[in-house]
Every structure is written in structure tokens, then in C-alpha cells.
Amino acid sequence: MELFANLAHGFVVAFSPINLLMCLIGALVGTLVGVLPGIGTIATVAMLLPITFGLPPVGALIMLAGIYYGAQYGGSTTSILVNIPGEATSVVTALDGHQMAKQGRAGPALAIAAIGSFFAGCVATVLIAVLGAPLTKLALAFGPAEYFSLMVLGLIFAVVLAKGSVLKAIAMIVFGLLLSMVGSDIETGASRMAFNIPELADGLGFATVAMGVFGFAEIIRNLDHGAEMDRNLVQQKITGLMPTRKDLVDSTPAILRGTVLGSILGILPGGGAVIASFAAYTLEKKLAKDPKRFGRGAIEGVAAPESANNAAAQTSFIPLLTLGIPPNAVMALMVGAMTIHGIVPGPQVMQKQPDLVWGMIASMWIGNLMLIIINLPLVGIWVRLLRVPYRLMFPSIVVFCAIGIYSVNNAPVDVVLAGVFGLVGYWLIKHDFEPAPLLLGLVLGPLMEENLRRALLISRGDWSVFLSRPLSAVLLAIAAGLLVLAVLPTLRAKRDEVFVESEG
Amino acid sequence: MSDTPSEAPVKSILPKWVRGPQDFVGGLAMMAVALFALWASSDLQGMHGFSFGAGTAPRMFAVLLLLLGGAVALVGILKDGPHIAAYSWRGPLFVSAAIVFFAVAIRPLGLVVSAFAAFLIAALGSHETRWLEAIIVGACLTLGCALLFPYVLGLPMPMFPRFLIQ
Amino acid sequence: MMSIRSLAGACLSAFAALGAFAVPASAQTYPTRTVTMIVPFAAGGPTDVISRIVTAHMAQTLGQSIVIENVVGAGGTTATTRAARAANDGYTLITGHMGTHAASVPLYPKLAYHPEKDFEPVALLAGTPILILARKDFPPKDLKEFVAYVKANAEKVNAAHAGIGSVSHASCELLNSILDVKPVGVPFNGTGPAMNALVAGQVDYMCDQIVNAVPQIKAGTIKAYAVATPERNPSLPEVPTTTEAGLPAFQAQAWNAVFAPKGTSPAIIAMLNAAAIKALDDDNVRKRLLELGSVIPAPASRTPEALATLVKNEIAKWTPVLKPAS
Numbered sequence: 001m002e003l004f005a006n007l008a009h010g011f012v013v014a015f016s017p018i019n020l021l022m023c024l025i026g027a028l029v030g031t032l033v034g035v036l037p038g039i040g041t042i043a044t045v046a047m048l049l050p051i052t053f054g055l056p057p058v059g060a061l062i063m064l065a066g067i068y069y070g071a072q073y074g075g076s077t078t079s080i081l082v083n084i085p086g087e088a089t090s091v092v093t094a095l096d097g098h099q100m101a102k103q104g105r106a107g108p109a110l111a112i113a114a115i116g117s118f119f120a121g122c123v124a125t126v127l128i129a130v131l132g133a134p135l136t137k138l139a140l141a142f143g144p145a146e147y148f149s150l151m152v153l154g155l156i157f158a159v160v161l162a163k164g165s166v167l168k169a170i171a172m173i174v175f176g177l178l179l180s181m182v183g184s185d186i187e188t189g190a191s192r193m194a195f196n197i198p199e200l201a202d203g204l205g206f207a208t209v210a211m212g213v214f215g216f217a218e219i220i221r222n223l224d225h226g227a228e229m230d231r232n233l234v235q236q237k238i239t240g241l242m243p244t245r246k247d248l249v250d251s252t253p254a255i256l257r258g259t260v261l262g263s264i265l266g267i268l269p270g271g272g273a274v275i276a277s278f279a280a281y282t283l284e285k286k287l288a289k290d291p292k293r294f295g296r297g298a299i300e301g302v303a304a305p306e307s308a309n310n311a312a313a314q315t316s317f318i319p320l321l322t323l324g325i326p327p328n329a330v331m332a333l334m335v336g337a338m339t340i341h342g343i344v345p346g347p348q349v350m351q352k353q354p355d356l357v358w359g360m361i362a363s364m365w366i367g368n369l370m371l372i373i374i375n376l377p378l379v380g381i382w383v384r385l386l387r388v389p390y391r392l393m394f395p396s397i398v399v400f401c402a403i404g405i406y407s408v409n410n411a412p413v414d415v416v417l418a419g420v421f422g423l424v425g426y427w428l429i430k431h432d433f434e435p436a437p438l439l440l441g442l443v444l445g446p447l448m449e450e451n452l453r454r455a456l457l458i459s460r461g462d463w464s465v466f467l468s469r470p471l472s473a474v475l476l477a478i479a480a481g482l483l484v485l486a487v488l489p490t491l492r493a494k495r496d497e498v499f500v501e502s503e504g
Numbered sequence: 505m506s507d508t509p510s511e512a513p514v515k516s517i518l519p520k521w522v523r524g525p526q527d528f529v530g531g532l533a534m535m536a537v538a539l540f541a542l543w544a545s546s547d548l549q550g551m552h553g554f555s556f557g558a559g560t561a562p563r564m565f566a567v568l569l570l571l572l573g574g575a576v577a578l579v580g581i582l583k584d585g586p587h588i589a590a591y592s593w594r595g596p597l598f599v600s601a602a603i604v605f606f607a608v609a610i611r612p613l614g615l616v617v618s619a620f621a622a623f624l625i626a627a628l629g630s631h632e633t634r635w636l637e638a639i640i641v642g643a644c645l646t647l648g649c650a651l652l653f654p655y656v657l658g659l660p661m662p663m664f665p666r667f668l669i670q
Numbered sequence: 671m672m673s674i675r676s677l678a679g680a681c682l683s684a685f686a687a688l689g690a691f692a693v694p695a696s697a698q699t700y701p702t703r704t705v706t707m708i709v710p711f712a713a714g715g716p717t718d719v720i721s722r723i724v725t726a727h728m729a730q731t732l733g734q735s736i737v738i739e740n741v742v743g744a745g746g747t748t749a750t751t752r753a754a755r756a757a758n759d760g761y762t763l764i765t766g767h768m769g770t771h772a773a774s775v776p777l778y779p780k781l782a783y784h785p786e787k788d789f790e791p792v793a794l795l796a797g798t799p800i801l802i803l804a805r806k807d808f809p810p811k812d813l814k815e816f817v818a819y820v821k822a823n824a825e826k827v828n829a830a831h832a833g834i835g836s837v838s839h840a841s842c843e844l845l846n847s848i849l850d851v852k853p854v855g856v857p858f859n860g861t862g863p864a865m866n867a868l869v870a871g872q873v874d875y876m877c878d879q880i881v882n883a884v885p886q887i888k889a890g891t892i893k894a895y896a897v898a899t900p901e902r903n904p905s906l907p908e909v910p911t912t913t914e915a916g917l918p919a920f921q922a923q924a925w926n927a928v929f930a931p932k933g934t935s936p937a938i939i940a941m942l943n944a945a946a947i948k949a950l951d952d953d954n955v956r957k958r959l960l961e962l963g964s965v966i967p968a969p970a971s972r973t974p975e976a977l978a979t980l981v982k983n984e985i986a987k988w989t990p991v992l993k994p995a996s
Contacts, residue, residue: 220599
């Protein structure tokens with residue numbers, strides 16, 4: 001069979017000593033980038049791009065790809081340990097992951113994140129090899145109308161994952177959407193709500209807001225009086241490092257479902273991976289017998305989104321490998337790396353550059369293997385880090401976050417903005433508003449607006465396109481169904497309340 | 505959240521008919537944000553023909569937030585809810601000060617000075633801080649950062665104060 | 671084997687080095703430390719790749735490394751503003767571009783710099799030709815039919831572009847103004863998503879730089895009507911020029927050139943110009959630029975003066991086209 005011949009060829013390429021080394025470097029750097037708050041994959045890949053000029057193109061791309069998916073492994077670490085999501089895709093991981101850490105179960109949370117990622121990575125790699133070409137059709141079938149409907153669906157996920165008031169969760173999404181409007185308008189280039197601050201011309205960065213409302217706000221809150229007891233408790237409670245048999249049994253279906261969702265959504269450029277992690281979490285919460293456990297340290301709440309985001313990180317290579325079109329900024333950098341070597345990827349890249357394509361696919365599997373070998377022993381070190389007294393830990397986190405945010409654009413203003421969002425986040429916590437929906441609104445807002453406008457431009461203002469295009473209609477129907485499911489329990493609870501009151 | 509005020513609850517300046525001050529104030533603040541956004545986006549073009557203008561979406565979301573904020577505030581009036589939790593000043597003040605200092609200092613003073621100083625300023629935020637220990641850890645951390653970010657990750661950052669280099 | 675060109679380049683740089691002796695200490699020793707080249711677009715894009723190929727060679731000539739710093743945002747104007755405000759000691763340079771140093775003038779009324787007043791032109795590096803592209807099942811078969819079709823169906827056709835201020839946006843506006851049509855412009859975030867929409871057939875046509883389009887054209891996923899340069903491009907020999915295909919008025923190239931902040935010493939400018947020319951005469955640099963479909967400037971247009979003229983002409987060319995859009 002041709003596939004096996006191709007794969008065998010890929011493994012021959014990937015197992016050459018230089019490529020193995022590149023893969024290892026990529027995995028290590030990726031883990032580091034994922035772990036360090038603020039340091040994003042885009043910035044790192046951009047910085048490392050010049051180094052790759054001196055390397056053979058296959059090795060260079062293997063390394064860059066390793067950084068990309070390696071960061072997905074590392075990204076969960078800070079989410080779990082200190083409640084700081086390093087990437088948009090690990091926001092949901094923080095919800096239950098950090099709760100687990102607070103209960104002394106950081107070890108199992110980190111381990112299950114790595115195991116889930118590994119499994120998802122392996123499956124998704126096979127998927128790229130077997131179904132890459134047909135799946136490309138999905139990426140092409142998604143036009144602006146479909147993307148808009150997908151974004152609506154994504155926002156509904158954020159409502160479902162709220163553990164408190166649904167109303168407040170929706171308010172937070174809209175707040176996030178509003179924040180995402182800051183910057184230049186895509187169609188006219190007009191500056192919106194940027195107050196002539198040049199650093200705001202391209203909008204608020206995800207890292208800036210996430211470090212603020214999660215990282216800094218969490219630190220400030222922990223410094224409150226009365227919070228000390230909680231913290232000391234955490235340090236005494238640390239138990240096993242590895243998941244128990246029960247943890248594994250609980251997580252297995254979550255990992256499987258997360259992998260499937262992530263693999264499918266990952267193919268869609270622009271927001272696919274983020275939505276995948278939220279979708280996986282929402283699905284688990286909806287399927288769980290006791291949804292109340294979610295947000296309070298449910299291991300499925302870590303396993304599912306982590307599997308989903310890693311599966312998505314792998315399958316997001318499909319448009320690049322089959323069409324030659326980079327679906328996101330990191331892949332655009334990889335295309336840049338190829339261009340510099342005189343390879344401009346296109347639809348024929350699979351035929352013209354079999355070494356590159358199959359070598360990369362094979363290296364992804366090897367890379368995932370390396371990552372789990374790197375990450376499982378690291379769990380012990382990370383957990384030991386939690387034993388560092390908080391009085392020394394929090395200034396260190398402040399410094400790391402500040403450097404991380406500065407490094408994104410080399411802009412001091414970003415650091416100040418993150419500080420402001422820290423205070424905003426502190427206020428939000430005090431008023432029981434959840435920051436996760438806000439971040440999702442912030443990430444999906446521009447995508448939603450742009451695609452809505454594109455769809456309406458193409459349809460000449462005819463809103464019915466969202467319903468007349470079947471894929472879009474299906475997505476909207478799912479969104480409507482989920483919203484009803486999310487709101488119904490609250491309504492029912494209200495009715496019960498009224499009932500109780502009238503009884504008493 | 506678990507941080508119900510352990511000390512004396514903040515005296516409510518809100519009228520009696522507000523049954524859930526936390527939601528009430530939260531909702532009002534969201535409304536304020538929405539009104540601010542409406543004002544800030546008032547100079548932007550609205551719908552023209554069938555296509556959105558630059559201001560359409562921001563105003564749409566702002567109006568939506570205004571309504572939602574109003575609804576949250578209404579819940580605060582109608583339903584019994586928690587009081588506003590106590591704020592402390594020390595943590596927010598010094599953590600913010602550390603962040604602002606870092607932002608101001610990184611360009612002229614470089615990574616080494618600003619990271620170390622930011623560490624110590626942030627440490628002021630907790631009354632548990634022991635100074636000798638903080639200085640040692642801060643110095644080690646600064647050294648680690650100075651090696652990690654510019655060298656291992658290759659991020660372009662000034663290391664030392666500008667006046668020392670020239 | 672030394673070609674006449676590289677010999678001339680070597681002479682020129684030797685001459686520039688001699689000239690450098692005559693001027694103050696700053697230029698004698700320049701460069702004593704790393705030079706930063708700001709690239710106003712993301713790494714891996716055409717401007718970035720051209721900058722990297724050329725500066726790698728320039729660094730050898732200058733004996734100091736040149737670090738590329740990609741500063742993205744606001745159509746490249748964020749980076750250009752920063753470069754305009756940078757110290758004029760020759761250690762901060764920018765690879766300016768058709769967008770940042772010409773089209774930005776009419777597009778951004780509140781632009782914080784002026785391409786002519788705030789910069790010293792150094793050297794033109796390379797241009798990337800613009801192609802007129804369409805989805806593969808777009809009815810017109812050649813450029814003449816395309817012109818007729820777009821004029822007849824101006825209400826129905828959609829033109830994609832990669833965002834306000836991008837090359838594809840500016841050049842599409844130029845094409846539309848020549849054809850005197852106003853199709854609906856569908857904005858995308860970058861050339862990748864725009865190309866994706868064109869390949870998927872969601873939009874009808876677009877103008878884009880040759881680098882991005884060649885593999886798609888060769889694979890038949892999109893079609894090209896013409897290349898907007900005076901000569902056919904070696905990477906797409908079968909695609910006619912706009913002149914051959916009957917639309918000679920449409921001439922557009924995304925040119926990239928090095929600029930220094932205003933007031934940088936002429937001796938430093940001369941050194942940098944000589945280094946850039948030497949790079950453009952290097953066989954390996956030329957080969958790699960040509961692989962990208964770039965057009966390497968003729969010797970006459972490589973001087974700082976020629977670049978100044980180019981900037982002036984380009985501003986004059988784009989202002990009437992882009993003014994009504996903003």
C-alpha cells in the first residue's frame with residue numbers, strides 16, 4: 001500500500017540523527033515556551049526562524065513543528081499549577097486543573113494532561129497520514145457563514161461551562177467581545193476605541209488579558225487576608241504524583257471524546273483549536289452524571305480539553321500539508337521557513353516534497369513520544385515547585401509574567417495593561433464573575449465579527465445565508481439546543497425556589 | 505468563591521432594598537463599562553447599506569452588555585445575595601507597583617535591574633516576606649531570567665542599564 | 671569567476687569605504703555593534719524573506735551581524751513609526767515597502783511619520799510582481815474577458831484582499847480604479863486566509879504577490895490572468911503581462927527597500943547602500959530572490975537618489991487611488 005510506503009519513507013527521514021535531534025530540540029523548546037507564561041509560540045518560532053536558515057529544510061520544519069505542538073503540552077502546566085493559561089487553548093484546563101492542584105492533586109492533573117495529549121497526538125498523526133487529503137475538503141467547505149455559526153457555537157460552550165450564574169457568564173462573554181473590538185477595523189482600517197495609543201492599534205493581546213485576569217488577579221487574591229490558610233492547606237495536602245486507577249478509568253472516555261472533537265475542529269483554521277478545547281470540556285460536563293463536579297477538580301475537565309487541544313494542534317497541519325495554505329500565524333512562519341529554503345508549499349507539496357511532508361508527519365509521532373518522556377518526569381519537579389513558600393513564589397510569578405508579556409511585542413504598555421487587567425480580574429473575582437468566558441469572548445470576538453461581515457458582504461446583506469447553508473444551519477441548531485439546555489436548569493431551579501417559598 | 509470576609513463585613517452604603525449588593529454593584533459596573541464603550545465608539549461609522557460599519561459591532565455588543573448589566577443589577581435587587589467581599593489594599597498596591605515599575609524600567613534600565621527590583625517591590629505585597637530570603641531568591645531568579653530569556657530563547661531584550669553600556 | 675557586476679559592486683564598496691575615511695569618527699568605526707533591521711511584517715512573509723536573504727549578505731560585508739526584528743501591526747505602520755523615531759546612528763534600519771512608504775500616506779490620515787520627510791532612503795532591494803488571480807471556475811478565460819465580465823457584473827463580483835493597507839488591497843484598488851468598477855471588497859486577515867477563500871471559490875478574484883500564488887496556479891486550484899510588470903516572470907512564463915493582455919495601465923509591484931531614520935550620516939548611508947548593492951550582485955542572493963519570483967532592480971535604480979524618486983512617484987500613484995477608500 002502506498003500509505004505504508006510513504007510512512008516508512010517518513011520514518012526513515014525522521015529517524016536520521018540530525019532530524020531526531022531537531023525533533024528533540026523542538027520538543028524541549030516547545031515545553032519551555034508552553035510552561036513560561038506569556039512567551040507564545042508565535043514569538044518563539046519567529047525568533048528561532050533565523051537559526052533554521054542554516055539547517056536543512058526538513059530538520060528546520062521538524063523543529064518548528066515540535067515547538068508548536070510541544071507548547072500544547074507545556075501550556076497546561078501553568079494552568080494547573082498557578083492558574084495562568086499560557087495559551088488560549090489551555091484556558092479551560094485551568095478551571096478544573098487548578099482546582100485539582102488546590103486539592104493536592106497537581107500530580108495526577110499534570111500527568112493526565114500529558115497522557116491525554118500523547119494519546120491525542122498519536123491518533124491525530126495517524127489521521128493526518130490516512131485522511132489528510134479528504135479532510136482538506138472540510139477546511140474548504142467552511143466559508144465565512146459557517147465560521148460565524150461556529151463562533152456562535154463556541155460562545156455558547158462558554159455559557160455551559162460556567163459554574164455559577166448563566167446570566168453573569170453571558171455578561172462576561174459580551175464583555176470579552178467588547179474588549180475584542182479594540183483595535184483596527186478589518187474592513188475600513190478605522191481605529192476603534194484605541195484612544196490613539198499605538199500599542200492598542202492591533203487590539204488587546206490574549207496574553208496581556210489572560211495574564212491579567214488569571215495570573216495577576218489570582219496572585220492579588222491570594223495575598224488577601226484569610227487566603228493564607230487555603231494555601232498552607234494545599235502544601236500539606238499534596239498526595240500522589242501519578243493518577244490512580246480510578247483517575248485513569250474516569251479519564252479514558254474523556255480522552256477519547258476530546259481526541260475526536262479536537263481532530264475535527266483542529267482542521268478549521270482560525271479558532272478551531274480554541275473551540276475544540278471548550279467544546280470538549282462542555283461535552284464532558286453535559287455527559288457527566290454529576291455535572292456539579294466540574295469546576296471543582298474533575299479530572300475529566302483536564303483530560304478532555306488537553307486531549308482536544310493537542311489533537312487540534314496536530315490536525316491543524318492538514319491545510320498546510322495538503323493545500324500549502326498556512327492556517328495560523330505559526331504555520332505562516334513555517335511557510336516562511338520553507339520559502340527561505342526555496343520551497344513554496346502548494347497543493348502539490350505532498351508529491352513534490354515527500355521527504356518534507358512524510359518526514360514531518362513521522363516526526364510528529366516521534367515528537368509526541370519524546371514529549372511524554374520529557375513531561376512525565378517533570379511532573380515531580382513541578383509538584384515540588386508548589387512546595388515553595390508562597391511568599392517567594394508570588395513575586396517570581398509576577399516577574400516571569402511581566403517578562404513574558406513584554407517579550408510578546410517588546411511593548412512596556414502591554415505590561416501595564418496586564419497590570420490593569422489584574423485589578424479588573426481581582427474586582428471580577430470579588431463580584432463572582434468568571435474570567436474564562438471573558439477570555440473566550442476576547443479570542444472569538446474578532447473572528448465572529450469578521451466572518452459575519454464577510455458573509456454579509458458576499459451575500460449582499462442577506463442574513464438568510466446562515467440558515468440556507470446546511471453546515472452553518474446545523475451549527476446554529478446545535479448552538480440553540482445547547483443554550484436551551486444551559487438555561488433550562490436555571491429556570492427550573494427558579495421555579496422550584498418559588499415553589500419552596502410558597503410552601504414555606 | 506471561598507473568601508467570605510472573615511473580618512467585620514463592609515458596612516453597606518447601599519439602600520435596604522438592594523438584597524444582593526455583590527450582583528447589584530457588579531451589574532452597575534458592567535453598565536458603566538457598556539456606556540463608556542458606547543461613548544468611545546460613538547465616532548465610528550455605523551451601517552452603510554448592507555455592510556457593517558466600523559462602529560456597528562462595538563455598539564451592538566455595548567448595548568447587549570448594557571442590557572445584561574442591567575439584568576444582573578436587577579437580580580441584585582430582587583434576590584438575596586452575598587455582600588460585597590472585603591478588599592485588601594496591600595496586595596493590589598504592591599503587585600501593581602511592581603508591574604508598573606517593570607514596564608517603566610525595562611527599556612532604560614534593562615532586564616537585570618528591573619526584574620530584581622520588581623521582585624522586591626512585589627514582595628512588599630505580603631506581610632509574610634522575610635527580606636534576606638527574598639533578596640537571595642530574587643537575585644537567583646534575576647540571574648536565571650537573564651540567562652533564560654535572551655540566551656536560551658533568543659528574545660531581544662536590553663540586559664543592563666543604558667548609561668552603563670555607553 | 672567574478673562577474674562585471676560584482677566587480678563593479680566591489681569597486682563601489684571599496685570606494686564607499688574610502689569615502690568613509692573622510693568623515694567623522696562615527697562613520698569610520700561603523701558598525702561597531704549589531705545593527706537592527708526592523709521588518710514591518712511577520713517573519714516568513716515576502717518582505718521578511720527578502721530582507722533576510724539580502725541582510726545576511728550585507729552583514730558579511732559590514733562585518734557585523736544584522737538582527738531582523740519583526741514588528742507587526744497596523745499594516746506595517748507601527749513598525750515604521752518606531753523606525754522613524756529611532757536614533758539616527760545607523761544601528762536601526764527598516765525594510766520599508768510599498769505599503770509602509772507610499773500607500774500608507776493616503777490610507778492613514780493620522781500617520782505619525784512621513785515616508786519622505788522622516789527617512790533617508792538607502793537602497794531598493796527587490797520587488798515582487800502582482801498577479802491578477804481568480805477562482806478556478808470564474809467564467810472569463812483571459813484578461814480581456816475578465817475586464818468585460820467585471821465591468822458587466824460589477825454588482826455581483828467579490829474581490830478578496832488581505833486587509834486594509836496590504837499589498838493585495840492597494841493593488842486591487844488600483845485595478846478597480848483603472849477598470850472604473852467598485853466591486854464588493856471582502857477583507858481577510860492576511861494572504862493565507864484570502865488565498866484559502868479563493869481556492870475554495872468563496873470569492874471571485876484578487877490581486878496578490880507572486881510568491882504566494884505560484885504553487886496554487888501550477889496546481890490549477892486558481893487561475894492567473896496577468897502579471898502587472900513590463901516583463902513576464904521566469905517562475906510563471908506562461909502568464910502574460912498586463913501590457914500583452916491588453917491592460918497596460920495596470921502596473922504594480924510590491925517593492926522593498928531599506929530606509930534609515932532622517933539625519934543618518936551620509937557616509938553610513940553610502941556604506942549601507944554599497945553593502946546592499948554588493949548583496950544584490952551576489953550570485954547566490956540573486957538565485958534565491960529569483961526563486962521567489964522577485965524582480966531585482968537594475969543598477970540605475972539602486973542608488974539612494976533613485977529610491978527617493980521611487981517613493982515620491984509611488985506616493986503620487988497611490989494617493990488618488992486609495993484616498994476615496996478611507
